[in-house]
Amino acid sequence: MRSLPNLFLIGPMGAGKSTIGRLLAAELQREFLDSDHQIEARCGANIPWIFDVEGEQGFRDRETAMIDELSRRDDVVMATGGGAVGREINRQLLRERGTVIYLATTVEQQVRRTSRDRNRPLLQNANPEQVLRDLFAIRDPLYRATADIVVRTDRRGPRSVVNEILRRVSRLTEPLKSRSSVSQSP
Ligand SMILES: Nc1ncnc2c1ncn2[C@@H]1O[C@H](COP(=O)(O)OP(=O)(O)O)[C@@H](O)[C@H]1O
Ligand SMILES: O=C(O)C1=C[C@@H](OP(=O)(O)O)[C@@H](O)[C@H](O)C1
Ligand SMILES: [Mg+2]
Secondary structure (H helix, E strand, O other): OOOOOOEEEEOOOOOOHHHHHHHHHHHHOOEEEEHHHHHHHHHOOOHHHHHHHHHHHHHHHHHHHHHHHHHOOOOEEEEOOOOHHHOHHHHHHHHHHOEEEEEEOOHHHHHHHHOOOOOOHHHOOOOHHHHHHHHHHHHHHHHHHHOOEEEEOOOOOHHHHHHHHHHHHHHHOOOHHHHHHHHHOO
């Protein structure tokens, strides 16, 4: 039997999914999978190239196939891309196959954390902040509807985020008996 279920990280660009996922997996001595990196490795090209040549739909098809493949494994920590929650099938796969953690942050932090990186095609335009605001309005409800746990990642370092995730996940996976006995106490 598994000690903890799979852990899947969702949230917007710059929330820290890739960074925190790697640390969390090391802490738990588990395999770390980043769906974006796996797509790039499989395709032999980076995400901007995939968007250029196959369009965003081509990337999204690869993303759904990769999430389906990787989420079948056991005992993994997986970071998804910020747009993974856009498709219902992805949301369903994540919810069915693991504990889903929404890493939440402010748009201001996202702008700071993504401004020097050229690897996010959706932000290579004149007003990345507006793009992030528009995406937040659409996606925040989807992140919340998909997640078992919401953890904020602004104004704190990755280590502190990892510790909170570990605390919250272990609370979630405590045996039902001990949780019901806690709730019955006066
Ligand atoms: N909690 C944090 N505090 C400060 N910087 C962070 C934090 N989490 C991530 N970062 C930095 O923000 C940038 C984007 O992080 P990344 O893990 O790629 O985000 P995501 O995968 O969610 O898009 C990286 O430079 C990373 O070092
Ligand atoms: O939000 C998005 O639609 C995207 C987020 C990116 O991943 P990160 O969230 O890890 O930056 C990557 O999947 C792609 O550029 C599209
Ligand atoms: Mg990432």
